[in-house]
Amino acid sequence: IIGITVKKSENFSQWYQEVVLKAELIEYYTEISGFFIMRPATMYIWNVIRKWFQEHIDELGVEETNFPMFLSQKSLEKEKEHVEGFAPELAWVTKAGDKDLEVPVAVRPTSEAVMYPYYAKWIRSHRDLPFRLNQWNSVVRWEAKQTTPFLRAREFMWQEGHTAHLTEQAAGEEVLQILEFYAGVYEQLLAVPVVRGRKTEAEKFAGGYYTTTVEGYIPSNGRGIQGATSHCLGQNFSKMFDITVEDPAEKGKHIHVWQNSWGLSTRVIGVMVMIHGDDKGLVLPPRIAKIQSILIPVGLTAKMSAEEKDAHMKKVDELLATLKKAGVRADVDTREGYTPAWKFNDWELKGVPLRIEFGPKDAAKDVVSYARRDTGEKGTIPIAELTTKVPELLETIQQDMYNKAEVSFREHRLKIEKWDDVVPALDAKNVVLIPHCLVPECEDKIKELTTGRSDEAAEGPESQKAPSMGMKSLCIPFEQPEGLVKGETKCLNPECSRLAEQWCMFGRSY
Ligand SMILES: O=C1CCCN[C@@H]1CCCn1cnc2cc(F)c(F)cc2c1=O
Ligand SMILES: [Mg+2]
Numbered sequence: 001i002i003g004i005t006v007k008k009s010e011n012f013s014q015w016y017q018e019v020v021l022k023a024e025l026i027e028y029y030t031e032i033s034g035f036f037i038m039r040p041a042t043m044y045i046w047n048v049i050r051k052w053f054q055e056h057i058d059e060l061g062v063e064e065t066n067f068p069m070f071l072s073q074k075s076l077e078k079e080k081e082h083v084e085g086f087a088p089e090l091a092w093v094t095k096a097g098d099k100d101l102e103v104p105v106a107v108r109p110t111s112e113a114v115m116y117p118y119y120a121k122w123i124r125s126h127r128d129l130p131f132r133l134n135q136w137n138s139v140v141r142w143e144a145k146q147t148t149p150f151l152r153a154r155e156f157m158w159q160e161g162h163t164a165h166l167t168e169q170a171a172g173e174e175v176l177q178i179l180e181f182y183a184g185v186y187e188q189l190l191a192v193p194v195v196r197g198r199k200t201e202a203e204k205f206a207g208g209y210y211t212t213t214v215e216g217y218i219p220s221n222g223r224g225i226q227g228a229t230s231h232c233l234g235q236n237f238s239k240m241f242d243i244t245v246e247d248p249a250e251k252g253k254h255i256h257v258w259q260n261s262w263g264l265s266t267r268v269i270g271v272m273v274m275i276h277g278d279d280k281g282l283v284l285p286p287r288i289a290k291i292q293s294i295l296i297p298v299g300l301t302a303k304m305s306a307e308e309k310d311a312h313m314k315k316v317d318e319l320l321a322t323l324k325k326a327g328v329r330a331d332v333d334t335r336e337g338y339t340p341a342w343k344f345n346d347w348e349l350k351g352v353p354l355r356i357e358f359g360p361k362d363a364a365k366d367v368v369s370y371a372r373r374d375t376g377e378k379g380t381i382p383i384a385e386l387t388t389k390v391p392e393l394l395e396t397i398q399q400d401m402y403n404k405a406e407v408s409f410r411e412h413r414l415k416i417e418k419w420d421d422v423v424p425a426l427d428a429k430n431v432v433l434i435p436h437c438l439v440p441e442c443e444d445k446i447k448e449l450t451t452g453r454s455d456e457a458a459e460g461p462e463s464q465k466a467p468s469m470g471m472k473s474l475c476i477p478f479e480q481p482e483g484l485v486k487g488e489t490k491c492l493n494p495e496c497s498r499l500a501e502q503w504c505m506f507g508r509s510y
Contacts, residue, residue: 003349007279013148019273023282032146034154037095038266041350044290045269047158049185050136053159053264058179060174062132063162067114069137070105073114078240079322082207089141109295110442112207112261114243115162123257126166126245130174134161150270151510156420164243164257171258175232178262181211185264188270191285191401191459192216193409194227194506197475202440205376208261209234215474215505216271217409222429224272224474224507228264235259250340275405276374282351283373285395285401292354293390294347295320295332298340299359316358319386326387328394348373353397354390374401413505415481419494423450426471431507433477435484435500437491443473446493446506471506
């Protein structure tokens with residue numbers, strides 16, 4: 001293997017492409033650009049996430065479904081006003097064989113238009129509520145922007161949940177329950193901290209009523225990234241698709257149901273790679289690592305007799321059995337013809353959280369030697385304590401990875417009360433919390449005011465330096481800082497004369 005050829009801090013985007021390729025997470029689908037092959041290491045992570053999330057929505061009473069992947073022009077028509085913005089992303093099938101299709105069909109970019117005509121058919125009485133279905137599938141959005149593995153692809157795997165409720169309050173409760181599950185995927189499994197909040201009117205899903213979101217932070221470039229979204233659709237879609245129930249309180253009266261839709265995609269894997277990876281490659285949080293601990297026999301020199309080698313390897317097998325019995329996902333690397341150093345690099349590139357070396361010197365002292373992938377810390381563990389110490393060490397690694405990322409996010413989430421401090425904060429790789437009026441036009445202005453002037457680029461010695469991108473609103477955090485006095489504090493945008501409504505998190509973003 002050749003390792004990663006660039007430093008994460010020097011060329012982040014090339015570093016990322018190399019890591020996802022060389023750690024065998026993905027392969028580029030070179031036949032058609034914007035598509036990527038998900039390899040076993042990725043599917044392992046995705047399946048841990050899927051199992052965890054599925055268990056949680058099972059408890060809520062969400063049932064599984066699977067709808068067709070195509071949708072008709074007719075059903076798209078029903079939600080046309082908000083779809084028109086997305087129209088350029090729609091992929092169409094116009095022919096089967098050499099025959100044109102009477103009516104072209106679109107590949108689902110999301111499944112509201114596919115599912116909701118059947119919600120109208122199946123949901124008749126309030127006794128059918130709450131009605132909750134989720135599907136695991138992939139969707140196609142023909143992105144115009146540059147694609148990149150996991151973060152922006154023309155097809156990606158996700159789950160999409162679609163539910164219906166009798167009241168706004170019931171819908172609202174579920175929106176937040178699901179958002180908490182999304183936060184759990186990030187914080188419990190991927191060791192990634194997220195800020196929970198609501199999208200502004202400008203950034204929410206236009207077809208919905210409100211959007212809640214978990215927002216991540218990428219230390220390498222200081223950008224925010226949307227992690228997953230849980231929307232309340234209000235009655236917008238039930239009015240478009242005529243999904244009603246009889247009013248339990250008033251005979252003959254019909255109520256349009258209150259709906260939610262929520263989605264989490266394989267983007268979560270890209271976020272994890274970007275945050276935890278280092279110059280040696282992937283760094284996996286133990287809870288989602290297919291191999292949590294790799295056992296590598298060392299010190300088997302040529303001058304050892306065959307018997308001695310066999311005896312040593314027998315001990316190695318016993319160690320492996322002990323680790324597996326302790327519930328550790330362990331494996332041993334007995335590949336011939338590769339040096340221990342070569343093996344160490346290979347498993348570090350693949351992000352295995354804990355390496356365990358075992359040589360004759362270790363055997364003589366009844367210990368193993370370990371090396372943590374996240375900190376590089378080395379040490380020894382008495383063989384008699386493996387069963388307790390290794391699981392503990394893996395949990396410590398998980399927690400330490402989370403804590404490190406949490407400190408980094410917290411330290412780069414700055415409360416700003418003077419407009420002139422904003423751009424310097426962004427340039428120092430921070431996201432900012434500012435008092436904001438929450439008016440969409442004001443956000444547009446803020447984006448403009450914070451976009452690096454192009455003359456700045458001309459000044460730079462390397463003229464290809466692009467003007468720095470402006471900041472967008474990321475979310476209105478549920479957890480609001482102190483210091484905003486309603487009716488007194490002004491919106492931070494110097495060209496806006498409105499009063500601030502809430503603290504709003506802004507940043508350069510994906
Ligand atoms: O984001 C989610 C979670 C899972 C279910 N769907 C919602 C809203 C999706 C918003 N959205 C997002 N992207 C889209 C792209 C399109 F080409 C298109 F026709 C429609 C959409 C579109 O509606
Ligand atoms: Mg999009």
